[in-house]
Amino acid sequence: MKNFIIFFILVATSSYLLFLKRTETVTSQSAERVLKIYTSSSFASQWGPGPELKQLFEASCQCRVDYIESSDSAILIQRLKTEGDNFSADLVLGFDQFDVSRAKTQLGWKALDIRSNYVSEVQQAAELAQFIPYDYSVLTFIVRKDLPIEILSLDDLLKPELKGAIALQDPRTSSLGLQFLNWVITAKGEAEGFSFIQKLMDQVHSHSPSWSSAYGLFTNKLVKTVLSYVTSPLYHSMIEKDKNYRALEFNEGHPIQVEFGAIPNQCQSCDLAESFLQLMLSMDGQKVIMNKNFMFPVIKGVKEGTEFDTIPRYVVSTQVQFVEPQYIDQLLNKWTEFRRNESK
């Protein structure tokens, strides 16, 4: 019976502590204005830019920033839609250019008048009034420096030494996979592009559901190369002090991925949301995003003099495209159909 009592005291105490923690949150919530930001867990986590941006913003706004995390943009949009009347996001961060096309058709967004001194790579992306770019990176394949072969073009990925040694992402589940598919089709045209993809299938180790799974295969030395960002080697060099990685440069030029923030029409602290976006586009904000997200800043004069400046300027294959959702569906249907027939 003694054990029984101790056990229940343990359960009751933990529940009580949890209750206290929650009460504390509610009390502080009622005392000040709250800015609710829906974003990805990688942005809001301890190792992302979220906590530092929150600290910077709260120092001057007399408000509290509350991050509401979601694993990816699709779940985020569905949550916003399904929450209906309880919908309370003031700002949504983490869309890429493919998501923007979808998000525009699913929900209403505020037109914003936020101007900044954008770098040339994102100038076209910054033309949309509702979606504000805050970081970007160029996509490429990452290899270890001791890889004995030279890869200068997409066709070099077909070299026999790379057979079964390339990690790609599945375009149906990963935006990077979709970027690669679009890259090939843009660079080679549709017919030749799919013929290239057919040849590439033998070279591909696997199509992972996400960037992280594919990158995990690479860091665990299970593949020789992986589709990632030109800024990826910097993570290893700055955080792990490992300079053994390099980003490849392709003759065809490279795709670019831009991340956007947007304010929904139903926002409650709309002014705070706009101020937060402005902070993200300030020198201080951009430095935080660059150093924590390992992505390039979108405004001029931020990366100069930093390690990000040592990355050579990659030729971008096309400017940022806001493709129609129907185009994405068409591309994916063809990819699926093509792979289905190919493996018969």
Next chain:
Amino acid sequence: MKVNRALTSLGLIFCLFFLIPYVYQFYFLTLNSEAITYSLKQLWPEIKWAFKNSIIQSASSAILALILAFIYTMAFFKIESKVKQRFFVLLLLLPSLVPSLFIIISLMPIFDFLGRGLMSVVVAHGFIFSGFASLQIINSINNKCSDFVGHCYIGGVSRSQFIYKIIIPLIKRDLIYTGLIVFISAFSSFSIPLVLGSIQTTGLEVLIFEKFKVEFNLQFAFIISTLQSIFLLILSVFTIRKFQDYKFKKSTGPIYFSSSIALKFFYLMHFLFLSMYLYQIVLGLRFLNLAIEVLNVALDSVFYTMSVAFTLAFFSFLILQIYIFLFEKKILFTFFEVFILPSSTLIGLSSIVLYSGSSKFTVLIIALITLLLPWVIKIFIHPKLLNLSFQEQVSYIGGASKWQIYRYIRWPQLKNETIWSLSVLVFWAISDFTVTRIVLEKQETLSLVMYSLMSSYRLNQSVLISVVVLFLGLLNYLIINWGVNAIYKASKKKI
């Protein structure tokens, strides 16, 4: 009479609680029925193709898992020491307790040898699910075949005769049932077919995710999910276990069904897996400053994770006791035998909509109970309850009341199953990030910290969190064991 009616109503309410995600799904579908008919026509070729892939993949996985489970069972019966048996069971369950990405990376040399496609997917599923399948077979053999061992030994029955003439006929239905559980789990598998498979392993679950994530089309996702659930439901009806199919037997390890070769095979497989897993832990510890940073963040989440674990264990214990008390209601048994949940992503989404007025903590607890409790009832509680039916019949004839049956027969004999059910349920819950990441808004649980590490450059560090999760799982097992035993002792004193 009134009591009986009240109990029946309670049983029905019990069933309805688990049907709530379906209610949401059907409500959503009926909102726009014309569009649904149109969508279904549009989707049909794709569904047919993905359905065929799912069937092939899941059936092959179930067969391989059963073969491996048979080998592991032979290995288990070779071990005589109770302590070693516990260690064996822990090893057996480990592959189903760590995130599938770690399994994939750990066993990649095998998958590289097999190549990408059906074979690799089936081997991965087989390895992950064979542990549970093996536990089911061990229980069935102990319950149904132990009594024959002595007679057969004296009568000079050979091992193959014992296997083919006694074990297989007696546990046939349990084998089908275990195979079905593996089939269903493999049917809704997502990451493994994507990483290890080819396009031919694109199943319905991948299709649901594709419609949901790439096309942002919740309607399509719901249609496919509904069809998937209906199919699995029909399948479950055909494999339902008989209500009074069991007789109570004392458990002893059958000497006929053991093999030292099987034991060596088991240790080899798990040695390979464990050594690669340990290698990843070493990689995670390579950058000590990062490891310390990650473990610091993890510590912040330990309290919340443990609160989830305790609350879940507490309420699941209560629900399980109500279930055990009400069990003789055939409707309950049939319901949980055939009950199949829709996609876990959709459970998360429906929970945040249906319980939107409640705190996230409450929603998480409800969602996890809805997702996990039916599984542990099927796997741990049903076989034992079925075993007790003979004793209960005798007691009824002797004039025992429902309450007496519960208190003197069911509760004492289901104590260990309750401990296992709660421990496994809590472990699955604290390592879940499918439902948790949808319901919670912050990285409050360890699994979400692990998930955020896995989606950044810090994959190797996320392995360290998986070790913390395993440790907490073990700790929870000890606490649950202690708590349930304390309640048992307290109730025994009153008797």
